[in-house]
Amino acid sequence: MMAVKKKFPYRAAVVACNGDCPASAGFRCSYGCVGCGNCAAVCKFGAISLNANGVAEVDEERCIACGMCVKICPQQVIRIHECANSIVVKCSNQDRGKDAREVCQTSCIGCGICERTCTAEAVKVVDNCAKISEEDCLSCGMCAVKCPRGVIADLRGILT
């Protein structure tokens, strides 16, 4: 394992897919992680791996945000975020609500509750999927608590 030197503010990759459906069982959501493992293979730091459902998961302690996984992901569900912004949208589904609901238990259906709830006006539903502006987010997690689908996660594990 390579030595990891991190610079503040810390950044890491985040996978915008909850991995609710086992990727290995033949994916139904065309936007989510397909469990191909390319990201895990390309990561020199052992910071990304497939979980029990075969969906990619990041270990922020190890990740240095080099962006290799972001580049290689065929589904484009991985992006870099600031670790301090622990409230993240874990879904990439752009289908309309009804269709999105059918393919996954924890997909974003674009209902907009997060957008209406957000005090900072940092959450917007774009292409039927919630997006958080990291610059404006106050990391309160109100959107995560109010989300009826469990799409938005608190990576620190306090609220979700």
Add this chain to the structure above:
Amino acid sequence: MYTFTVNGQVVTTRKKQTLLRFLRDELHLTSVKDGCSQGACGACTVIIDGKTCKACVPTTDRLEGKNILTVEGLSKWESEVFTYAYGEAGAVQCGFCIPGMVMCTKALLDVNPDPAEAEIKYAIRNNYCRCTGYVKIIAAVKLAAKILREGVIPAKSADDWKIGSRVHRLDVEEKVLGFGKYPDDFYMDGMCYGSALRSKYPRARVMSIDASAAKALPGVVAVLTAEDIPGENKIGHLKHDQYTLIPVGGLTHYLGDAVALVAAEDMETVERAKKLIKVEYEVLPTVHSIEEARAMDAPLVFDEEESNVQAYKHVSRGNAKEAIKNAKHVITQHFETPWTEHAFLEPECAVAYIDEDGDVRIISTDQDAYCTFHECSLMLGTDKVKAENALVGGGFGGKEDMTVQHHAALLAYRTGRPVKVRLTRAESLLIHPKRHHFVMDFTMGCDENGRILGVKAKVASDTGAFASLGGPVLERACTHAAGPYAYENFEIEGTAYYTNNPPAGAFRGFGVTQTCFATETLLNMMADEIGITPWEIRYRNAIRPGGVLPNGQIVDESTGLAETLEAVKEEYDAAMAAGKPVGLACAMKNAGVGVGIPDWGRAKLIVEEDQKLHIYAGASCIGQGLGTVLVQMVVSNTDLRRDDIVYERSNTWIAPDSGTTSGSRQTMITGEAVRRACEKLMEAKKDGKTLADLAGQEFYGEYLAKTDPLGADVPNPVSHVAYGYATQVCILDSKSRKIDTMIAAHDVGKAVNPLSCEGQIEGGVVMSLGFALTERYPIDENCKPIDKFGALGLFRAHEIPKIKAIVIDKPGLNVACGAIGIGEITSIPTAPAVTDAYYRLDGERRFTLPISGTPYERKGS
């Protein structure tokens, strides 16, 4: 049943509610402040399993097995360290954000005992502070880290409590440890909760109100309408044009007008009852802007008025028109400044009850307990009213009007029970008067050397739904538009218009923030046209002792504008030489109300049974540190020690009326009253008497800051007893295009507590960085303003530049030991300095605030 741990105790609850409500209402852990309940402000931050979390976010059902810590659960050692560090650094002003900041401090230092500055900023960046500009909170975290690492709390760096000493503020401990009480922290026996049903339309006639269903709801204690008001329905800070409750047949003026009041056993029932009140309206067309208000066929905002003009001011001296006609250089420009929200961290709250004398007693968060007393007395039709201040979580001008006090008083009067009325953050954003939106047209004429020959201007403001302080704000905007310069020809015409927007009133700077932006920007343009620096044009025109201001006033020896310019010169020149984009602006601001209005400071020093001297002054400490100032005043003017003195918060039955905390006046005017009372005390102590010998005696001091009215028929009227002066410099980083450093040099006369003074400067500068760059208060076409606290665009901790506060310690007047107020001026020259710096960066002049084309601009808005 949900079970979790709070401060080491296992607790269980059946009710699903937010952690914030559970901690406050059930456990009465009132260090956990309710600043917005939206997830924005951070005043309710607690630690859950080692991580900070805003308590208004999680509900109790999500907390099973979790370990929660509030400030009350800190160890004795941690409590001592944080109290010392926050006090030593001067990090505590109004204190409302502080327990949340302390929680952030602990959570950070538990995992990172030696954090870098950037890490500290990140640790507190999701918590807002509106007073300090974060500078001293960051310093406090750094200091706390050092002490925790070293294990020893050092001696305080200053402890003699004389004027000029950087002592810890007297209320640091109660604010850091969260046991100090703001009105919302009072939970009285038998207390019920009150709230107002607001008008559904900004302009409509109330045709009928049917409260029968609401009254029938179990848990409802009372539903009141205008008919239940025993005295005058209409009250107001100066002009009585603000309905307590809109009567049937009456016109609503904005969405914040109250139509009915509900009191119930709990807030849920209050809200349910409000929905059951049926109000019929005749909806009428609205007046939404200055243009609409002055249109020939404009609807009238007030039935009682002949037009929508709320105030008109015309200030003229010399012949501005002629002077400009003859000037070699003339520039004319249009300017606009936006509405601004005070965003004090503590929303308005009052608790009223019937006390042992049968009086309606009001515990309130306001800027003048006597104002609450007068307005509530008028409304109740009795003077059997008492008002007192609890801790006040920031004001900045926004707590000068009645918002909750009168409603709490009326409900207590009618129900006989203690009643708490507290605004939600959304209500607060709607209801208290804001900073006025101004449109301004200015013309300036100069000679070839950059000497100002004349300024002529026309300004208009949107004063919204009732007068509040719209008239005086307009007047101050007009009188100070001339700037702190020596020239003779000045003319300005100003009009304030009623609209159906939220009301506008006092806000730190009191109109001067707006016109200063215009004048100072013009001066920067003029400097370029003449070919001298913005510094040079100001130094040439600066008012100096003995000089005559454009208002005719001959300024005294304390005048220190030139010194503030000299104080920034070296760094200004160095930055210019290094080719950095640099902007500069100056300002003046009166201390004291001035313009002929009787401006009294009054104080009573009473030796009580505890053999200590208690300071009573009917003057509100809203977080600026008045109590500390007055104690320093007493220590400096008597032979007493700090421990002999007790500061009492303002009330209306022992403390004499010392006027509103407004116009940067308390330090000087109440300070002088206290100094005079000290003279009497020392006279009584002459024969070697001790405080014990004087038990029961009172020593009264009063001071009238005497001034001439505007337009007084004297050659050189004294408009104000004192002025503060300032120069601020903004230095940009060309690469990031962000502000690298703000330098703020302020002439404050004698700084009573330089630590507090710096805190005022840093806080004022950061507040106006928001005014210049990021803050917004949009009002939609239905006259409805923004209701989200987190979207106001307030500066966050990681966004602040370096701020260098320079306190010019120039001897002041022979009043209050030379102290001149600092409260407002800190916010005045910031916006034009920043704007000019951006012009130096990209060559684009900007005449509308907040300015565009900067990296601070919100993306996607």
